[in-house]
Amino acid sequence: MHSYDEPVYLISVVAKVLDIHPQTLRQYEREGLINPSRTGGKIRLYSQRDIDQIKMVLRLTRDLGVNLAGVDIILRLRIKMEELERDRDDLRQEVSKANSRFSVPPEKSLITTKRMYDIIIFEED
Numbered sequence: 001m002h003s004y005d006e007p008v009y010l011i012s013v014v015a016k017v018l019d020i021h022p023q024t025l026r027q028y029e030r031e032g033l034i035n036p037s038r039t040g041g042k043i044r045l046y047s048q049r050d051i052d053q054i055k056m057v058l059r060l061t062r063d064l065g066v067n068l069a070g071v072d073i074i075l076r077l078r079i080k081m082e083e084l085e086r087d088r089d090d091l092r093q094e095v096s097k098a099n100s101r102f103s104v105p106p107e108k109s110l111i112t113t114k115r116m117y118d119i120i121i122f123e124e125d
Contacts (some may be wrong), residue, residue: 007037007045014046019055025054031068033057033075 002008015022028034028046035052036044046054053075060074066101 002048004048007050009034009046009051011044011046012023014051014054018051018058019094020058028054028068031072033068033071074090 011019011022011025015025025034025036025044031034034046034050034057036046038044056075057071060071061068066074072085
């Protein structure tokens with residue numbers, strides 16, 4: 001079994017499996033919508049991730065009527081959203097770690113907002 005990112009499928013196989021012309025795959029590559037790996041002899045090899053990306057392009061173009069420029073924008077936004085979600089998850093993890101190490105019990109803290117400043121007052125024992 002091959003990994004999800006391992007490039008193993010030839011263009012002819014991918015075209016046959018997805019029922020599209022190999023020239024369509026070449027066009028998607030020229031447009032920057034997919035980026036298959038290349039062998040030393042310049043033969044395109046596609047991974048399962050590439051195939052899933054092509055399926056998404058086909059769904060957007062065939063089923064939803066999006067043109068290739070729109071597909072490019074959608075794919076770029078999707079990548080940006082995934083990056084932002086990873087950043088958010090990392091920040092949540094950092095906040096959780098910080099809270100577990102340096103937390104102040106709620107009964108000993110008071111947070112008041114004044115104008116543009118946050119004032120935090122801690123009660124002393």
